[in-house]
Amino acid sequence: GENVEQHPSTLSVQEGDSAVIKCTYSDSASNYFPWYKQELGKRPQLIIDIRSNVGEKKDQRIAVTLNKTAKHFSLHITETQPEDSAVYFCAASWGYGGSQGNLIFGKGTKLSVKP
Amino acid sequence: EADIYQTPRYLVIGTGKKITLECSQTMGHDKMYWYQQDPGMELHLIHYSYGVNSTEKGDLSSESTVSRIRTEHFPLTLESARPSHTSQYLCASSGGPGQTLEKLFFGSGTQLSVL
Numbered sequence: 501g502e503n504v505e506q507h508p509s510t511l512s513v514q515e516g517d518s519a520v521i522k523c524t525y526s527d528s529a530s531n532y533f534p535w536y537k538q539e540l541g542k543r544p545q546l547i548i549d550i551r552s553n554v555g556e557k558k559d560q561r562i563a564v565t566l567n568k569t570a571k572h573f574s575l576h577i578t579e580t581q582p583e584d585s586a587v588y589f590c591a592a593s594w595g596y597g598g599s600q601g602n603l604i605f606g607k608g609t610k611l612s613v614k615p
Numbered sequence: 616e617a618d619i620y621q622t623p624r625y626l627v628i629g630t631g632k633k634i635t636l637e638c639s640q641t642m643g644h645d646k647m648y649w650y651q652q653d654p655g656m657e658l659h660l661i662h663y664s665y666g667v668n669s670t671e672k673g674d675l676s677s678e679s680t681v682s683r684i685r686t687e688h689f690p691l692t693l694e695s696a697r698p699s700h701t702s703q704y705l706c707a708s709s710g711g712p713g714q715t716l717e718k719l720f721f722g723s724g725t726q727l728s729v730l
Contacts, residue, residue: 503673532717537681543705543721544658593717600716602648602663602673608656 502527504592507607509552513580514614521609523590524572530592533566534603539586548575580613587611617642619722621706628696628727636691636725638706645710647689648719652703664689667716696729
């Protein structure tokens with residue numbers, strides 16, 4: 501079955517710096533890779549996702565890159581702000597012909613942005 | 616407003632009690648899930664359902680049971696709670712009209728403490 505490894509488990513950056521979180525997956529059939537953000541005491545929320553036919557996707561200060569050959573994908577946050585402090589989860593799943601596998605989550609990265 | 620509702624938000628009970636965690640969604644979603652989130656942040660899938668009268672076990676073995684009698688309702692029951700069941704339980708749903716199954720929307724969670 502699929503296994504998703506996420507690194508680092510904790511990350512501390514200064515406000516304005518960039519933050520990068522990396523994930524690797526094991527199942528080459530996986531073709532959907534979302535990132536969820538969970539602020540303290542709140543529910544996880546989808547912030548960006550990417551499919552295997554795309555190498556990079558950006559949304560304002562966040563971007564995700566995918567390397568299918570190496571089976572890894574990364575979340576990049578630029579110009580970090582204190583409100584970016586949260587736990588970030590990567591995930592992977594497959595979907596073909598109307599069938600959809602369940603998301604397999606990484607263990608999470610706790611990002612702290614210091615003012 | 617379309618959302619996923621979980622009750623109670625917090626629950627403290629004694630060992631041996633039977634409990635039911637409620638989850639209802641007004642998103643119009645077909646698929647629903649229960650995740651257990653431990654203090655180390657990791658999300659573990661314990662149950663999911665494709666629709667009415669469909670229930671499946673997830674990746675993490677759980678002593679809890681679920682039912683899906685109505686599309687919008689997916690309660691989780693523990694027949695005899697133990698301290699090892701202390702955790703946060705997150706309900707999620709996906710797969711509404713015009714949407715894919717892979718994008719999960721989470722409820723706010725129930726924090727369960729068994730004494």
